[in-house]
Amino acid sequence: MDLKDRDANANRRIRTAAVLLFAQRGYAATGIRDLARAVGMTNAGVYHHVASKEALLADLMRVAQRGLIDATERMLHGVESPADRLALLISSLTATHALSPMTTRVMDGELRSLTPGSPARDEIIALRDAYEDHWRSAIADGVAAGAFHIADQRLTRLALMSMCTGTSEWYRPDGDSSLEQVCAEFTAIGLAAVRSSVQVVAVPDLSLLPEFPWEPPDVRNDPPIAEAGR
Structure with missing residues (x-):
């Protein structure tokens, strides 16, 4: 080597x-x-x-956020229907968190650890907002077209995204439901939540999901390192 x-x-x-x-x-x-x-x-x-522990964290979050954005935009390319877009957003976010639970936990939970006002923190916030804009526009377009019926678009978006990101905590590859089944069920729940009147035809291509080469093996059933080393 x-x-x-x-x-x-x-x-x-x-x-x-x-x-x-x-x-x-x-x-x-x-x-x-x-x-x-x-x-x-x-x-x-x-x-x-x-360069430093914080620089390492920022780099991990930067690459993860960009990977999620790139994968999302590839999946949404050419898709016009708000219902189809929302379905693909639900499936892709659900699957990304299910398949890369440790990376996504860091990406979602450690923004608070970056120095306030630092260029790195501002960059990560901008990337996060750029990703969430896809959700905002899909929901807003659905409401404008009369396809979705929602009292509060922001609360609906946050609720749906929280449902999807939660798979990093509980999904198991050897569990009772396959990832495809989880994605399909979450999509049905999401479209019911927005009271969609449009039939969804888009099917997610999970091969387009972001890949994080540093994602550790699935250790969610193992004790934390702090405990295992005692």
Whole structure:
């Protein structure tokens, strides 16, 4: 393995360990020493690959948010019907959180850990808002067309997105329902929530979902690292 490959491997190992530690312990409770111990490096070795712990967090969140946006826009390309767009948004967000639970927990839950007013925090907020704009426009267009009947568009959007992101906490690949079944059921629930009068024909292409190479193996049934190491 040449130097470039070794660096790429080390970067991936660091990011995998960081996602797992940040998701299980929380960013604030994880130090560079914890990260170095998890990947078998010295503190200096970790700093060779990352500028700081906060820079590492920001990079993980930046790449994850951009991946979600890119995948969403590929999935929505050419889809006009608000009901179809909402169905695809529900399916893609549900599946992304189900398949990448640790990455999405960090992406969703650690914005508070970025320094207020910093360029990195402002960038992540802008990316988050750009993604949510797809939900806002699908719901608003459905209401304007008379296809959706909603009292409060913002509350409806937040409720539906929370339903989808919750799969990072409970979905299991070996559970009673397949991912396709979960997506289909959530889509039915979502369209019922907006009182859609339009039949949905769009079928999600789950191959378009974002891939995060650092996502740890599924460890949701394992004890947190803080406990396992005692």
